[in-house]
Amino acid sequence: MTKDVYRCYSKDAEKHTVHGLNIFDLIEIREGVEIGTVYSMNNARRRLTSDLGIVYSERQWEILQEEKYEKNMDILQRADVEIQRDFPNLFSFIKSYLPLLEHLNDWGVKHILEKEHSFKGENIFFQSTTHMEKIVGRDQTICSRAINMFTVLGLIQKLREEDIPNSLMSVAKAIRGGRNEFRLVNFFSIPVLNHQILSEAEERVERLSEHGITSMSLISKKKVELCFSEAFAKKVYVNPMSIWEQLLEESLERHLYYDYDLEPAD
Structure with missing residues (x-):
């Protein structure tokens, strides 16, 4: 037996404890993504039902969600053709950050x-910008501001704390622990990137632009309030700002946060 690799009803090499693995465990091991988490278990269940051709009411909803994300990624991968052609201002504004939206x-x-x-019928998930930074290879500041930009444009939606199921909120609080200088991770839902959503984003x-905000680096809570409304800004900045974010906003307002630090989209 290979060390630390256990198969159905095999024994631990040291304690001789019997480890029983069911079919979902085996699929999780084969997929090798976040093994042991609820996400890995759900993905294993979906893979098995798909392979066996089993369809049930919950699965039908999952299929719709999967298709939504896949269609969105297909649109984003062809953005330099279709979005640039039909929504040129939007494309110019977000083109440098499309990989983050695809992620x-x-x-x-x-x-x-x-x-x-x-x-509201849409899957929700959470991700911290520190984790996102490691995956996409972009600075945490870029990730944070890109998320705010996508939210302003309606390409993603942030959820308010009262809209988040208690089971998921408890996970977010556990991630933060006692580090109160950090705010809770954001929870997101993503709409279908259809013509209506992209048209609204273009508008x-x-x-x-009419308010002088011509790049992501110029977006701030105060400017979003002036451009749209205070109520609109609360949908973008749904959680109290962390100390780090407050300093970032203050430096922007003092014009100390230069575009070259943010790799501007222009």
Whole structure:
């Protein structure tokens, strides 16, 4: 037996404890992604039901969510053709950050929970910007501001704390622990990136431009309030800002946060 690799009803090499693995465990091991988590278990269940051709009401909802994310990623991968052609202002505004939006959709399809944990029929998931930074290879500041930009444009939605199931909120609080200088991770839902959503995003880019906001680096809570409304800004900045974010906002307002630090989209 290979060390630390256990098969169905095999014994631990040291303690001789019997380890029983069911078919879901085996699929999780084969997939090798976040083994032992609820996400890995759900993905194993979906893979098995798909391979066996089993369809049930919960699975039908999951299929719709999977198709949504996959279609979104297909649109984003062809953005330099279709989005640039039909929504030129939007494309120019977000083109440097499209890989981050694609990542969020990819993360979403890999983290589909049960329908009971959804919000308004859409799957919700969470991810911290520190974790996102490690995956996409972009600075945490870039990730944080890109998320705010996508939220302003309606390409993703942040959830308020009262809209998040208690089971998921407890996980977020456990991640933060006692580090109160950090805010809770954000929970997201993502709409279908259809013509209506992209048209609205194009209009919002034009409105931002009218208020002198021509790149992601110029977006701040105060400017979003002036451009749209205070109520709108609360949908973008849904959680109290961490100390780090407060300093970032203050430096931006003092014009100390230069575009070259943020790798501007222009």
